Amino acid sequence: MANLLQEVGGNHGVALWGRADSGFASMPGMDHLIFVATRMQIRMEAYPKWGDLVRLETFFAEDGRLCTRRDWHITDATTGAYLGAATSTWVTINSETRKLSKLPEEVRTRWLNLSPSPPRIVLPVGETKRKLEDFPEDAALVGPVVSARRTDMDPNGHINNVCYMSWALEAVPRHVYNGYHLREVEMDFKAECHAGDLVEVLGHPLTDTSNGNGCAQQFLHTLRKAGGGKGAEVWRARTTWVPKGKVASR
Structure with missing residues (x-):
């Protein structure tokens, strides 16, 4: 399922912004800038079987001035039954320096015009971005x-x-x-x-x-x-x- 989420997100980017020589999405104006994930959460209520048709909807939104969010809604394509959802947080970095960078304002404006309004939320806000415990010194x-x-x-x-x-x-x-x-x-x-x-x-x-x-x-x-x-x-x-x-x- 995680592979499908990744593929659908990539295909969505290509459909919106076009394809670079590498075959992947390339938004105009993103010179040396790339999106990298900082957090992801996947929650499944039911799993499809091999051969089932699955419908994945994906959409993105601004998440503060430096972050963006991509969500996925997962259903059975035949019955419409809800299967699960996922959400992720992304930041922009310079691919050459590997340092955090802001989106150019022109790119940000164009990007926001392509996102749902109002933003779609697939998991309750209070159940996302929960702190992960510190890992103990002695792993069991x-x-x-x-x-x-x-x-x-x-x-x-x-x-x-x-x-x-x-x-x-x-x-x-x-x-x-x-x-x-x-x-x-x-x-x-x-x-x-x-x-x-x-x-x-x-x-x-x-x-x-x-x-x-x-x-x-x-x-x-x-x-x-x-x-x-x-x-x-x-x-x-x-x-x-x-x-x-x-x-x-x-």
């Missing part, structure tokens, strides 16, 4: 060290966002991974990661994962560059899992 769950590959890179020169999620799941206990559905993931992107970096995959339970009473389970995750605990944190997330059957597979 340790996944394999990952070597970031060239094929994991995105067009902006850093690791594809979806890779982080797939790496983090390696630290989830087997009984949770097999017996639960991932209902929600809230993630913060902390630093850039590039091909060749070694990444430690760590997790920590926020609930009692040993019980079998059918309660939801939560985990805190971090990905950090290998360095004996001193490596830079790349990504942090909180995942919420519910027993299979409580999040339907349609």
Whole structure:
């Protein structure tokens, strides 16, 4: 599903602004400026099955003077049933200096004219941008060290966002991974990661994962560059899992 969100967002940008020589969206006036995600939240009420038709609607809005927001609304294309939603926060950086930059006013005005008015909100405001706990010094769950590959890179020169999620799941206990559905993931992107970096995959339970009473389970995750605990944190997330059957597979 995360891959679909990414693809739909990219296609939406191409439809609005046109395609650069790279094949990706290129807004006129964005010389050396690129959008990078700082936060993303995905919440699923039901999962489609292989072969199901899914409808994804996406739209964007200003989120303060320096940030933008892109949201997605996910439904079953055949029945219209609600499946889930996602929201994300983005900032603009200079692709050469990698420093935070403002959108030129002309670009910002043109961009705002293409966004819904009033803005569409897919998740309640009070349930987004919630602070993620500090990761404890001693991780209870340790996944394999990952070597970031060239094929994991995105067009902006850093690791594809979806890779982080797939790496983090390696630290989830087997009984949770097999017996639960991932209902929600809230993630913060902390630093850039590039091909060749070694990444430690760590997790920590926020609930009692040993019980079998059918309660939801939560985990805190971090990905950090290998360095004996001193490596830079790349990504942090909180995942919420519910027993299979409580999040339907349609």
